[in-house]
Amino acid sequence: MALRPFQFLRFTRTYATLTSSTTSVSPDAPLPPPTLPGLSPTQPRTVKSPLTRKTQLHRTYLSLLRSTPLMLFFQHNNLRATEWVALRRELLFGLRKIDPNSTLAEGTRITVLKPALFASSLRVAEGHDPLHKRSSEPGGSKIIAEKTEKLKETHPLSPVLTGPVAALSFPSVEPVHLKAALDILFPLKNPKKGLDPLAISGLQKFVLLAGRVDGHVYGSRSGEGRVMDIDLIRVLALLPDVNTLRGELLAMLRGAGGADLVMNLGNVGIGLTRTVHTYQKMLSGELDSDGNPVQTNAEGGEEKKE
Amino acid sequence: MALLGPDARTTMKIKTTVLSRDSEIGGRVEVGFKDGKEIQMDTSKMTIADIVEEVDRHSRVLKRVDDLAG
Numbered sequence: 001m002a003l004r005p006f007q008f009l010r011f012t013r014t015y016a017t018l019t020s021s022t023t024s025v026s027p028d029a030p031l032p033p034p035t036l037p038g039l040s041p042t043q044p045r046t047v048k049s050p051l052t053r054k055t056q057l058h059r060t061y062l063s064l065l066r067s068t069p070l071m072l073f074f075q076h077n078n079l080r081a082t083e084w085v086a087l088r089r090e091l092l093f094g095l096r097k098i099d100p101n102s103t104l105a106e107g108t109r110i111t112v113l114k115p116a117l118f119a120s121s122l123r124v125a126e127g128h129d130p131l132h133k134r135s136s137e138p139g140g141s142k143i144i145a146e147k148t149e150k151l152k153e154t155h156p157l158s159p160v161l162t163g164p165v166a167a168l169s170f171p172s173v174e175p176v177h178l179k180a181a182l183d184i185l186f187p188l189k190n191p192k193k194g195l196d197p198l199a200i201s202g203l204q205k206f207v208l209l210a211g212r213v214d215g216h217v218y219g220s221r222s223g224e225g226r227v228m229d230i231d232l233i234r235v236l237a238l239l240p241d242v243n244t245l246r247g248e249l250l251a252m253l254r255g256a257g258g259a260d261l262v263m264n265l266g267n268v269g270i271g272l273t274r275t276v277h278t279y280q281k282m283l284s285g286e287l288d289s290d291g292n293p294v295q296t297n298a299e300g301g302e303e304k305k306e
Numbered sequence: 307m308a309l310l311g312p313d314a315r316t317t318m319k320i321k322t323t324v325l326s327r328d329s330e331i332g333g334r335v336e337v338g339f340k341d342g343k344e345i346q347m348d349t350s351k352m353t354i355a356d357i358v359e360e361v362d363r364h365s366r367v368l369k370r371v372d373d374l375a376g
Contacts, residue, residue: 075308077308077310078308078310078311078312078314079312080312156327163308164308201315201316204315204320205312205315207322207324208324209324229326229327230324230326231326
């Protein structure tokens with residue numbers, strides 16, 4: 001029984017990541033093939049030519065915005081190429097040191113942005129939601145532009161996106177990694193000891209400006225971001241990780257007599273996992289598609305897993 | 307900031323503070339010259355060109371003094 005809450009946690013966690021990835025990755029309904037002849041069918045439809053640099057950058061920024069749950073924006077002032085290289089290396093090694101097995105370090109990237117283009121991509125990502133409302137035109141750039149015009153003035157990130165701006169993007173929200181990255185790139189007082197001197201001279205030219213958390217992290221729709229200022233980012237970096245917080249919440253619920261609630265919430269996940277396991281076994285050939293043996297064996301498999 | 311060269315931090319001391327979103331002051335630039343003169347500017351209504359002009363006004367004088375001294 002003592003292990004049970006953790007099992008429940010793991011089930012919900014995998015379930016949550018599954019749903020978020022399907023909503024963010026899966027394309028909205030099948031679209032007709034591209035309008036421009038001679039292009040691969042995997043090219044998304046656009047009004048503007050997909051061969052220009054601007055279109056490709058726009059797409060890169062859009063996918064960056066849609067796939068990263070946490071981004072930090074900072075100003076970079078005249079860094080030399082060697083300083084960039086040193087800083088990227090220090091960041092990679094610093095993150096790898098925390099957890100050598102995870103791929104989080106490789107996924108954490110510094111991207112130098114073109115602010116105006118990024119701002120327009122941001123407006124599309126936040127103001128135009130193809131999953132919920134679709135324009136009749138392919139791509140519908142004019143309609144999107146009109147729809148998102150007001151965001152130019154009202155968006156909280158718009159004062160940040162001027163001058164030389166770069167973004168640090170994390171593949172997932174892990175406060176430990178965020179804290180390590182902040183310590184390396186934006187130290188509060190003295191730079192971390194043992195850094196490359198080139199990296200130190202480089203990080204003096206950084207100014208941390210703001211952060212953005214994507215909607216699918218905190219339960220809103222994907223693409224709808226929340227902007228944080230520097231103090232909030234530092235607070236976020238000090239939080240314990242998600243599993244610890246979930247454990248605390250669970251303990252609190254149990255203490256307050258919410259054990260029934262916990263059980264009921266867990267049942268959904270457990271039921272789903274059972275179904276999927278059964279199906280998986282049927283596919284792999286361990287079970288035939290009969291009713292009775294499937295039922296008993298599924299129960300056995302579930303117990304083994306627990 | 308972007309107008310400063312890559313080696314600017316080795317020749318002078320530069321301190322930057324990012325104001326929070328709900329801060330009262332609009333922005334400020336303080337420059338201390340090597341002869342001890344200090345300039346303060348409120349940048350909420352100034353452009354970059356204005357700031358450069360103000361700072362250059364005194365640095366030209368300093369440069370001329372240096373040149374005359376040889």
